[in-house]
Ligand code: OOG
């Protein structure tokens with residue numbers, strides 16, 4: 353797979369002399385009693401040690417903007433350990449996912465290279481707490497996205513689209529969370545499996561999606577379930593990145609969000625997703641839980 357030259361570009365980088373916005377937020381969050389770095393460390397630790405934690409928002413009472421700052425701070429810890437940014441993921445872009453998780457707002461998270469699992473490989477479930485898998489599409493960008501795009505413009509910024517699956521693994525007990533908690537937890541991101549990219553971006557609003565466990569269909573749907581047209585995920589990513597002062601460089605991955613509800617993973621499975629006209633992505637789960 354083509355590797356992204358990804359970097360987070362802060363607004364401050366574009367406007368030298370402007371006070372660092374992170375420093376301003378840090379003071380306000382501290383004044384509000386929200387310790388963003390400590391909450392980020394806690395979630396990062398839960399992910400690294402694969403030990404679930406109780407939901408944090410009900411206790412700490414952080415809002416959505418603070419939740420995104422916790423997410424950014426936890427991703428910064430990954431970057432400090434050498435993980436490379438590779439793109440973004442959208443969440444709750446389909447009704448099926450919103451209903452399954454009881455959350456009804458679109459969210460986004462940041463992906464690093466440590467979350468990329470080789471397509472066709474054996475994935476060790478010991479890497480996760482209580483992993484689930486969901487069928488998605490993955491876009492690869494061909495040009496830097498540095499402003500909000502319209503739906504008509506989106507395809508012009510893409511190199512291709514691939515059948516993909518996301519492994520989600522909430523760090524919260526029993527996979528239960530509210531909107532703020534799932535955002536702080538980088539939207540449950542844990543793994544990404546991407547098939548072969550195709551330049552055919554046509555009819556993305558109406559392609560059949562079948563996810564199978566050992567050949568048995570476990571989730572059936574249509575790419576149209578993703579915002580009516582998964583290209584809208586690219587539009588959303590462009591708007592969210594711009595609002596956050598981030599540039600998505602050429603070669604970034606954009607995970608569009610699941611077309612169906614997620615399914616719990618178990619040992620000894622052959623997991624595949626077929627997307628009409630785009631082909632298949634697959635992986636195996638190891639024998640040990
Ligand atoms: C949150 C992540 C949602 C999607 O594709 O809708 C998501 C979760 O369900 O744990 O990744």
Ligand code: MG
Nearest residue numbers: 486518609610
């Ligand atoms: Mg997903």
